[in-house]
Amino acid sequence: MLSSAITPVLPPELLESILDEVGYSNDTQTLRACALVCSTFVHRSQSHLFRAVDLDKRIPRCQYYLRFHNLLVSNPHIGTYVRYFRLGDDSEDDYGRARGRRGIGGSSWIAHAKTLPQTLGLLPRLEGFSLTFNSEMTDWNDIPAKTRVALEHVFSLPSLRGVSLEFITFFPPKLLSSFARLKYLGLSCVETVFTYPPDPQYTIYDLHLESIFLRGTPPSTISTISESLIFFCHPSVQKLSITPTFEPGFCETINDLIKSPVASSLTTFEWLPSVHFSSSIGPIDLSPLHNLRSLKFVVSFRRTQHSPFCQVLRLLGQLTFQPNLVEQITLECYFLRLPRHTNPKDIAAPQREGRSPSANLTPTEWHAVDKLLSKSAYRNLKEVKIELAPNLLVGEDEHVQPVFQRLLPGLSKRGVSVLVRVESRKDERFLLEGFGQ
Numbered sequence: 001m002l003s004s005a006i007t008p009v010l011p012p013e014l015l016e017s018i019l020d021e022v023g024y025s026n027d028t029q030t031l032r033a034c035a036l037v038c039s040t041f042v043h044r045s046q047s048h049l050f051r052a053v054d055l056d057k058r059i060p061r062c063q064y065y066l067r068f069h070n071l072l073v074s075n076p077h078i079g080t081y082v083r084y085f086r087l088g089d090d091s092e093d094d095y096g097r098a099r100g101r102r103g104i105g106g107s108s109w110i111a112h113a114k115t116l117p118q119t120l121g122l123l124p125r126l127e128g129f130s131l132t133f134n135s136e137m138t139d140w141n142d143i144p145a146k147t148r149v150a151l152e153h154v155f156s157l158p159s160l161r162g163v164s165l166e167f168i169t170f171f172p173p174k175l176l177s178s179f180a181r182l183k184y185l186g187l188s189c190v191e192t193v194f195t196y197p198p199d200p201q202y203t204i205y206d207l208h209l210e211s212i213f214l215r216g217t218p219p220s221t222i223s224t225i226s227e228s229l230i231f232f233c234h235p236s237v238q239k240l241s242i243t244p245t246f247e248p249g250f251c252e253t254i255n256d257l258i259k260s261p262v263a264s265s266l267t268t269f270e271w272l273p274s275v276h277f278s279s280s281i282g283p284i285d286l287s288p289l290h291n292l293r294s295l296k297f298v299v300s301f302r303r304t305q306h307s308p309f310c311q312v313l314r315l316l317g318q319l320t321f322q323p324n325l326v327e328q329i330t331l332e333c334y335f336l337r338l339p340r341h342t343n344p345k346d347i348a349a350p351q352r353e354g355r356s357p358s359a360n361l362t363p364t365e366w367h368a369v370d371k372l373l374s375k376s377a378y379r380n381l382k383e384v385k386i387e388l389a390p391n392l393l394v395g396e397d398e399h400v401q402p403v404f405q406r407l408l409p410g411l412s413k414r415g416v417s418v419l420v421r422v423e424s425r426k427d428e429r430f431l432l433e434g435f436g437q
Contacts (some may be wrong), residue, residue: 013145013383014045015041017265017267019044019048020044022034022048024048031049043077046081049081050081051082051084052082052083052084052085052086053068053085054084054086055068055087055088056086056088057088061088061109062090062113065109065119067306069115070370072122073118073122075350076122079122079382081125082123082125083128084126085123085128085129086128087110087131087132088132089109089131089132089133090251092275096412101257108133108134108330110133110138111133111136111138111143111144113143116147116150117146117147117149120150120151120154122125123154125157127160127162128160128161128162128164129154129162129163129164130164130165131151131165131271132164133164133166133167133168137167138167138168139168139169139193140168140170140171152175155175156178158343161183162182162185163182163184163186164185164186164187164188165188165190166187167188167190168191169191170191170192171190171191171192171221173192176221176224176228177225177228179209179225180208180209180225180228181208182209183209183210184209184210184211184212184213185209186213187214187215187221188214188217188243189215189216189217192221194421197280202379208236209237210238212240213241214241216243216245218247219247222250226253226256226257226262230260230262235262235263236265236272237263237265237266238265238266238268239267239269240257240266240268240269241270241272242270242272243272243273243274244279244281246277250282251280251282252282252283254284255282255283255285258284258289259288260287263289264290264291266291267293268295268296269286269294270297271298271311271312271315272296273311275298275302275334276300278300280311281315284315285318286315287318287319287321290324290325291325292325292326293328294326294328294331295315296331296332297310297312297315297329297330298334299312299331299334299336300334300335302334302337307365307368309369311369312331313368313369313372316329316369316372317372319346320372320378321377322377323377323379323380324378326381327380327381328382328383328384328387329373329381329385330384330386330387331386331387333386333389335363336361338348338361338400343354347424355367361403363407364409366407370409370410371410373410381411382417383418383419384408384411384416385419385420385421386404386418386419387421387423388421389422400422401418404418405418
């Protein structure tokens, strides 16, 4: 006889769907609890917990890497869940303390980690991989042969969609050229020796590259990328993000890239200079980019002899000679101070005595932006977004939105949305999921 008190059992498919919803919400605490509650929940919970492994978050990074390695060796199935993997070096100071404890020689624990080839070999389904050495720069040839082979294996994984590299010298041009088959490529201070023409065996891939982020990247590296892409008949690059260097020839090389057929498909261009130094666009000309839909600029309001919008206005002005397709412009502002308890009408009014000592918001500079963007060439413009860093903003939130709407009266009159957001900057080099988005 069946018991009248039957415990209801949910179908496995429904349980998996519930755990997936928890995973998509990034509720790691609940996922960990689920993994401990029932053996049925373990694998599904782990597939979300280990989907993105970021070993660049905590210090000392070497110590946390070893913990992950030991976990991976004892539970190899976990490696099949990892889709996005970020490996970061300890900083010079942190590494010095770690080296003193462990007696490891050299300037990079990553370059001397004997277990790293095994770790990488246990991650067969990577979609995104980020590798950051410390700021001393690491010569690719100084990395042990076994580790280089393991890294090259990762770079060749069929599942790989994005790669981010930082602080590497003498990176092989052949490997750099092979990244054309990816969707996202982020390079920061990655140096290579330009060779022409690229090796034919690295130009047989179908071109999938959609987003390129270049920070502190020398002209030789940019030229290698450009020459690798010109072999493809159908350009795919949609987004180009640039943080300029002061190295001779940098802007010239970027301009050559923009003028090449490679850039004909670009819809997004981002000019992201350092907030601490003034940078010139040099000969960079955006006018050949007829498919641009989105622009983004970093604007620093630190005291300089030039207007903070000097280079931004030069770039925007290049697109006024004929109608363009730009729909969105983002201004990411730093060191911008708003006065407290100030009427927005007063802020937007002309200032006869110059800048207020408690603020550096000069209406004249913003009016120049407003006048340029109000030209008929920007007829498709729908939104201007102002991004403010929370730790640098002085003022009251309820005053921020109307202030900028009054600073850009021409745009507001045309019906262009002027949106203000206070948010922390995201570094696209190391986005583990959704590379280049």
